[in-house]
Amino acid sequence: MKRQIILGMGAGQCGGNLLASVLDGQPNAKFTHEEPPFLPWYVKAGAPGVRQRLERILERRTERFIGDVASFYLPYVEQAIQFDPDIRIICLQRPCEEVVAGFSRSVDKASTVPTNYWCKELPPGWFDDPIWTRIFPKYDTPDRSEALRLYWSEYYERAKALIRRFPDNIRLWDTTILTTQDGVREVLTFAGIPQGDQVPVTGQAPKPETFAGPISQPVPRYPHPMDPRRCVILVPFSGFIHQECDSALKELERRGYQVRRVGGYAAIDQGRNQMATDALIDGFEETFWIDSDIGFHPDSIDQLRAHNLPIVCGIYPQKGKRALACHIKPGLPGMDFGTRGSLVELLYAGTGFLLIRREVYLTIHRKLELPVCNERFGHAMYPYFLPMVRPIEEGYWYLAEDYAFCERARQSGFRIFADSSIRLWHIGTYRYGWEDAGLERQRFGAFTLNFGPGPGLARETETERPPALKNFAAQYSWPPEKPDVRPSPHRNWLFPGTQEALARSVSQATELIVEVGSWTGRSTRFLAGLAPKATVIAIDHWKGSPEHEQDPELAEHLPHLYETFVSECWNYRDQIIPVKAGSTEGLQRVAENGLEPDLVYLDADHAYESVVKDLNTALDLFPRAIIVGDDLNWEGVKKAVDEVTTQRGLTYEAYGAGWRILRGKQTGQV
Template sequence: MQKIALIIGTGMCGFQAAVDVLNRQLDCTASFLKAPFLPWDKKLCFPKQLENRLNRLRRKSPDADLIVDAGWFYLPHVEQLLQIEPNLQIACLQRPQREIIDSFLDFLKRSYPVPTTYWKETPPTGWQIDPHLSRTYPDLDSESFLDSISDYWTLYRETSVRLAEKYPQQFRIFEAQYALDSKPGLSKFLEFLGFPEGQQRIVTGRYAIDRPAELKRLRPMAPRPETNNPMEPCRCLILVPYYSKISMHCNQNLKELEKRGYVVRRVQGYAAIDQARNQLATDALIDGFEETLWIDADCHFDPSDVDKIRSHQLPICCAVDADISKELIRSNQPSHQSTSSLVTVPTASPMFLHIRRQVYNDMQIRLPLPVTNERFQHPVIPFFRPMHVRTASETVYLNDIQGFSQRVRMTGFTIQADISLKVRMG
């Protein structure tokens, strides 16, 4: 019968080295960070998510006698996993606290264009979270970023010691470098996972291959800002989904924006616009952009309109086509912002729509929104999923933008429109 074992630890602790060694053993298949990942918060797990993950590991490697998976996110689920899989063996790799802190500092600095933390659902001003990975770490009430990594190491250590005392035959802590770089240490590590001494393939010196320099990405990371100026073009990603073509006037102005330093993503081929918006917004957040500006492929605008709408420093702001929205504008009182050109609107216009990262992050956390399609290696968060709402007299269907606007209001934000922008369709 196939057996399953897990390698856990804080991360930056020898996962890749352990997987490399285990894949050299007879009839063993080892993997690292197989999607979909587990959320740290047990309340966010789907029913049977842990059981399904173990079954998926078995299906992926039907011929292996021992299947091993490595990941930091298993720790809060250990006791439930042992109930599901009584013969499960769990090896916890541990590195000194200072080394873990230094490794995470270097990794996060290289992997993101602006300061990023994994251990805070609501990051401090000037910081961001990773919408995909941060949910796989604990949300800690630490005083500083360095304290959060230190507190994470302490939490992992204390929980691991408790589990090792409670389940001594199934859960064991190993000092990572000794276990992976010395013959006696590696022999004990392999013996615990089920390889008798005579069947072990001892390959030492693999510990140094661990600790990746930076996060592996499907697309280029957002450019790093050169100054603290919030208006730097590289902070804002221009998104232009289209079905058949982009109008000549729109494309000319998009090229001008690129000359000014903006990153423009023109994406063709999505028949379902809600899916396009969900994927593009998720990609933008994962890639580290601080803002998105949605522009319709048939939109007439002036490149200076981009700087103007960004300069309001609002969480969400749009332009309104005066030809079709005069009644909507008249029905709203001027907002209490610093300029009378802003009005409050119930629904954002996707024609020219500026959204800051905070809106997406708060929406994902507060509602909350799931991370979907992880196992296809291209996660999607359904910010723009259509929805239906009940009114006093009927049930109303909301399309992608209406559904998004409803979620914006549910999250506590107000949608503003700048009626001074001379933006129009066609």
């Protein structure tokens, strides 16, 4: 019995599934659609190609008629004909604009991020996929629809050229050929299936689609950059997850994060490779790695994400050793932790509490040409975390999976940062903290770990609070014990534009920040993280606003709103001073104590009259302070800001919902 190999192809969105089902419906036939591993568009000399695939199909299938249908066969047609001069290749075609519309719809539906497989240089806001992008060519245009048209044109120009060279092996049909019995018989006859054995299975051609027009800007499914659905929490574990860690993970799930707890991997590098690749395929923009023996506060997730860095981590000690689970940059004399902590660059980071953004993975596999692995087994992955050996002076350095990833990231142009203000615990025989890297079991709100003498950057030291601020803080002391209250309902009210306005207004010289309107302290903690050496005065009456009373879920928390703030900000009590007062009264108390803030952040009552009063009070009392506010998307807030700034001859900068007023020399800041 002579066996017949049949391949199907087409640019995509042109009935490949239908063709595979027609062929597979024939007697003594076995056909698949897009059987892995996928073949890349750009053929590399010496790399596995279609020959190995066809040999495997012949070896593993016993049927007479065998093959596969996929768009990626076009660059390999000549190889396939050289392997089997009697091979038959069926090429389907659909109108260009319908293919453009079909791809646009299916890609947008399948991914949670704006996806573009066809542009050589992706415009800002667009992403590709580590698996699918390699099967398509790339074009010098930022417009996805235009790139798709170029792809369609190139595909069928090349297909027609091949038909002229190999007329007995390859034919081109419109997809509608498969909707009639006569059409199906014509295709099957060309494929070499005897007419007496043919089963004229027909199907419905893809519905005609209309292209809605080019998309000039990507439209993310989750526009808010801090939306928890953009980030997946990855927790590989062996045996069990410590209770303290799992309790925090459950709180993250309550806040809307997807937590993937995956056990059973004998090799942790293989587990991380698979989990990272799966997360990229599923469209997540951020992966947050948390080891199962790390204790953490759920707010620390948002604190790291708010830095908007490609790679950033928290720092924790190794168990039972006087060492940190990271590798510092050579020459760094020491590191401050806790309330004196800040962003610091590392050489390598551990993966116990590590945020990695999507662009890092994609850049690594492009620049370092990482191979896709295990695709034949139905679970493709890239070896981002494969251990490696790095040559160093006088020998070699074996890098385990976490340091190996960091080395690849550095080779690809990325820097690695840590936020040393975040408190983490490494749970073993007891809860190991930063201090265990340097001394015994005492615990501190702030801690400095010295790495010994040597060259490096000069380290900043904490300054004493001035007497006026000390006296003010003494008037608003924290309770002796953390209140026992239920967490408040999670609300993502700190918008990205406001975060940007605040970040642009804080510097290393910032010493005092006044916040008016603190709610449960999310923005307060964000400010404390932005300026870990500054004091933050939080002013609020903690009674809520009229709009909160209309929300039943929030209304039940209003009676103990202050206790919730204290509980949520408990770890920042050395840095935050809570002032229970109305907006104007609280600002006047600050001024009466002789305090001059560097920054005033207004986020209290959104009513027009209240905003006018708060803004005028802040401008009058603190003429040298930068004024930043939120909720410019509220009609009353925008009217008030426009009116006050116009009357005073000032201007303000808008950052989405955020805004800030700069005065004097400050107006030169951007």
